Structure formats: structure tokens, C-alpha cells
Amino acid sequence: MDTVIIQLTTPKTMKLLQELEELNLLRVLKKNVSAKTKLSDKYAGKLPANIAEDLQKHIEHSRNEWDCNI
Template sequence: MALQYLSDASGKPTAVVIPIKEWESLKAKHQDLQLLEKTVSPRKQKPSDFAGTLPHDVAEAMQKHVEESRNEWERF
């Protein structure tokens, strides 16, 4: 099995990458890994899942602030 080790800036190992074929093989042999994957993996979200999460008036106020901020830079 060809594992890849990920390290932080100081060289301390922080994660291991297992090839997907090996992962699938391990899951087939060990039911607890299948359960772990289902409980740990969050549901993948799409950007459209977040549509409409801000009230319209708040979104408008934020947009106005962004435009005013851009205009500040143009004045100088």
C-alpha cells in the first residue's frame, strides 16, 4: 500500500492519504469503517444550498457597504 504522509510547516506529520482502491478494500473487510465513514463525513453542500440565507435588507446593506468601500479607494 502506497501511503502519502502530509506534514505541517515544521515537518510534523498531520495526516495520511490512502489510495482510494485500498480504502475501498479496507471498508469491504471492516464494517466499522463503513459506519465511521457515514457518521464522520458531512453531507456535501452545493453553493445553492446557501441561497437565500440572508434577509434581503441585510444583503442590500452589505452590497452598499462593499460599493462604498470600493469608492473610497477610487478617491485617492
């Protein structure tokens, strides 16, 4: 048998893998569930300052548009 390492991107994925395991189609060897990391922490320092500022302005503008439309 081959061993494959995958990264799960949604909670539904783990449920699907558990169902496949119950059908004896695969076996989960290790469950490494990490705590959720906030995107701001995950990507801190990854963008140049000017791009990060433009992105922040865009996000704030988008949120203001939603607030005004409610």
C-alpha cells in the first residue's frame, strides 16, 4: 500500500475520510488537528507594507458598503 500525506482544507473533508475508512477503502494513520490560526497572524509580514495598506483600505471600504446597505 502507498502512504499519502494530505492537508484537509474543510471540516467536511475529515468526515468524508472517516466514511471512506468505515468502508475499508482507506486508513487514517494520524490525525493532526491544529488550532485555527487567524489569517492576520498567518500572513503577518508576508505582504509588502504598501500592498498590505491598500488591501486593508479595500477591506474597510467593502465593509462600509455592506454596513450602509443593511
